[in-house]
Amino acid sequence: MITLNDYLYSGDTIFRILRNYTNDLRTDAKKTGNAIDQIHCNFLIQIRELLEHNDFLTAQSQIIREFYKFMAKKYPLLAFTFKGRIKSLIRAEEKFNGYIVEYIYNYYKDHGTYPTVEQLKERLSCFRDLIAYRIVISMPRCHYKTKEDAERAELEYLYxxxxxxxxxxxxxxxTAEPAKGIMESTSPLLSEEVRPYYRDYISHRTSESGEEEYQSLHLTLYDNCSRSYMEFQLRTKQMDDAAEIGPVNHLGYEKRQQEERSRRDRIPKGENIYFDEAYERGMKLASLELSELDVNMFAAANNSLINDGCGLYRGRLILPYEHLSRFQNNLID
Known part of the structure; x- marks a missing residue:
């Protein structure tokens, strides 16, 4: 079985690694008739094209910048940041294989049989966050008497x-994509016109265990010019800190996901090749020692592409904007 791990110690650039992995995987898929590996190859091609930072990403980020300028004018008291990233190769590969494991496991648990190839293909057509933008807002507390008042104002501004x-x-x-009722908002602050498009992890934040949970608003859009999907995440600084460096940080989330996907007690080895291969690829990636990888971080794929290594295990940044509130700008003056 061909895995991404086999190519991460060759000293090649990330683009050459992707090319070689995709070509070998496609050759093997044609030989064995593995339809899911064919889908896998198309997914890897999509990742490679995004990591090459094609012209459409520049055009897309310029449109996002227009909303940044709109916010700077309409909300001068707010401080906020705009960030954009392309999902890293390792994280994307983990997610692709994780979807397979999770879907087959849950389907077998519910039905006692395995999903068809067509059902599995449909499940793998749902990647919408390979390009993601995040808006994080903060209200300087000097504008409000208490911390609670400032946080309440932040939430109102966020919606x-x-x-x-x-x-x-x-x-x-x-084009905004309907959320199809997933995490449908219960907040009165979100208008009825846009409610069908948001997954609201803020109004659904309560936890039976009493633990703090992830909070964010998620919106998926389709870029009709580039024919690609992207995801927007909207958070307050407190929500972002909790998700990035706090109790619900992404690392903790990933560990929980790995634990959920590592169970194969219900799926006997050898009964479903798609589960077996995805499970093995996922486990190999989970055990990677990143410091030991040999990836050429500086060679260019060609004269117009500079490969600085970003995109292997850290998402490639495509949009950094930061706006200080009027109060903060006054301090600087």
């Missing part, structure tokens, strides 16, 4: 921004 974002981007060539 105001959420109400304006879909329409703003739809006027510029994007």
């Amino acid at each position: 105001q921004i959420a109400n304006e974002l879909p329409g703003f981007l739809e006027e510029r060539g994007f």
Whole structure:
């Protein structure tokens, strides 16, 4: 079985690693008739094209910048950041194989049989966050008497921004994708017009265990110019800190996901090749010692592409904007 791990010690650039892995995987898939590996190859090609930072990403980020300028004018008291990233190769590979393991496991648990190849293909057509943008807002506490008042104002502003974002981007060539009832918002701050498009992890934040949970607003859009999907995440600084460096940080989330996907007590080895291969690829990636990888971080794929190593296990940044509130700017002056 061919795995990404086999190519991470060759001293090649990330683009050559992707090319060689994809070509060998496709050759093997044709030989064995493995339809899911064929889907896997197409997924890897999509990742490679994104990591090459094609011109459409520059055009896309310029449109996002227009919303940044809109916010700077409409909300001068707010501090906020705009960030964009392309999902890293290792994380994308983990997610692809994790979806296979999770779907087959849950299907077998519920039905006692395995899903068809067509059902599995449909499940693997749901990648919408390979390109992701994040807006994080903060209200300087000097504008409010108490911390609680500032946090309440932040939340109101966050939903105001959420109400304006879909329409703003739809006027510029994007289409908001319905969330199909997943994490449907119960907040009165979100307008009825945009409610069907958001997954609201804020109004659903309560935990039976009493533990703090992930909070964010998620919106998926389709870029009609580049024919690609992207995801927007909207958070307050407190929510972002909790997700990035706090109790619900992404590393903790990944560990929980790995634990959930590592169970194969219900799936006997050898009964489902798609489960077996995805499970093995996922476990190999989980055991990677990143410091020992041999990837050429500086050679260029060609004269127009500079490969600095970003995109292997850290997402490639495509948009960094930061806006200080009027109060903070006054301090600087």
